[in-house]
Amino acid sequence: MATISIKNNLNTQSNVLVLTEKFKNEFGLPEKVESYILEQLKKEDVKSLQYNYIGKLINILIIDTKTGEHALNEKIRKHAAGFCDALNASKKSDVYIYNQTKIDDLSLAAAEGLCLSNYQFIHHKTKDKKGLNSLKSVYIANSKINNAKVDQLNYVCQATFKARNLVNEPVNVLNAIGLANAFKQMGKEAGFKVEVFNKAKIKQLKMGGLLAVNAGSVDEPTFSILEYKPAKPKNKQPYVLVGKGVVYDTGGLSLKPTPNSMDSMKCDMAGAAAVGCAMYAIAKAKLNVHVIALVPATDNRPGFNAFAPGDIITMMDGSTVEMLNSDAEGRMILADALHYAKKYKPALVMDLATLTGAAVAAIGTFAMVGMGTADESIKKKIHTAAETVNERIAEFPFWDDYNDLLKSDIADQKNIGGPYAGSITAGKFLQKFTDYPYFHLDIAGPAFLSAKDSYRGKGATGWGVRFLFDFFKNL
Ligand code: BES
Ligand code: MN
Ligand code: ZN
Secondary structure (H helix, E strand, O other): OOEEEEOOOOOOOOOEEEEEOOOOOOOOOOHHHHHHHHHHHHOOOOOEEEEEEOOEEEEEEEOOOOOOHHHHHHHHHHHHHHHHHHHHHOOOOEEEEEEOOOOOOHHHHHHHHHHHOOOOOOOOOOOOOOOOOOOOEEEEOOOOOOHHHHHHHHHHHHHHHHHHHHHHOOOOOOOHHHHHHHHHHHHHHHOOEEEEEOHHHHHHOOOHHHHHHHOOOOOOOEEEEEEEOOOOOOOOOOEEEEEOEEEEEOOOOOOOOOOOOHHHHHHHHHHHHHHHHHHHHHHHOOOOOOEEEEEEEEEEOOOOOOOOOOEEEEOOOOOEEEEOOOOOOHHHHHHHHHHHHHHHOOOEEEEEEOOOHHHHHHHOOOOEEEEEOOOHHHHHHHHHHHHHOOOOEEEOOOOHHHHHHHOOOOOOEEOOOOOOOHHHHHHHHHHOOOOOOEEEEEOOOOOEEEEEEHHHEEEEOOOOHHHHHHHHHOO
């Protein structure tokens, strides 16, 4: 990962990204270069320019600081991501951010875009090592930004990379036990407690949903409890996060087709990765909040004892589910975790889950679907965090009418709702296991991309880490 730091010795020998409303040559470019740049920038529609001066890349982005804050930050992140590619293509190892506007924090957006787009997942390649990114250092020049903000940005970028790594790792490398071990390692590194329940303990607790999904698997399930509790936290009641940890989703006996479906289902623990890695950033930054993350984890396979459509499952809370599609497995394992969360008397529970194809069909890969019972003041904070980091939420209705679609003739509810409103019926199913302010986030669309999208990259995006960190930072 490229490290972000503050350093003020920008000169003509440096690669530089200039953020400006009107370019001024403040770092000693020769007159010839300066006049060329000014000439180019005079042309209408030229809002950015890249110039190669004695082998150093000068990249200038003209911005209008009157643009809304969120949109402006995102524009800068994306532009910086493009420049990151250029820097790596020219094998540059460092870059300065020079901000000529009055808004200091814009430098952070540029650093974030440069840093996040510098991600690579290539450690399984044994031969072609040439493609290794060269960029190592991102320097913020000429700004009044304090070190604490830079540290936080480094932590959140590191945590995003950790989440991407976990998601990109296939199930033959990372199963439920591997995921729990990764959390233990992160807890040690960042300073939070991790307790992992094994199959015997999960049985003892009667987590029927998690055990049902795990029944067709040869690998044991895990239930991880991550807890970060500073000495005097701001909140009396903890915030609880829940992450879907389906380390691989074949669909079970309701088997998925392979192309464009099962082939990307190593991503089905992206919610788990997001909450676990958000904990990492929160603990690293020593945010003064008490947060707990719960991760039920298993693969979903059609092995010998696999749960079968038609089965009736008794969940941890004692309620029964007529399980009619083994591919609706996420809600089965999340339900037990949501029930388990009750014991904390939480101020809020948020779950992140790659839960439904219906969410992707409805809004695509640019946002997550959200819904819940949390009150408007909490929801406002949730949306603000989401807008700030551009991990946005399309909030869906959460009317009780949708409960009708989950009615079963022979059990308390079914695990599928029918052809319409699939994301909402999944949310309503989960709501039955809550008794606290609740917000459900379906990240099936943005968690894993089949094509590169700017600083989010291709494959795992680490979606949710930046959102969660921002939410807790501003509480
Ligand atoms: N893991 C999938 C959802 C998913 C789809 C994640 C696309 C990422 C990208 C989930 O377990 C699933 O299979 N959901 C079913 C539910 C249905 C059977 C009610 C779906 O959406 O088809
Ligand atoms: Mn599924
Ligand atoms: Zn799934």
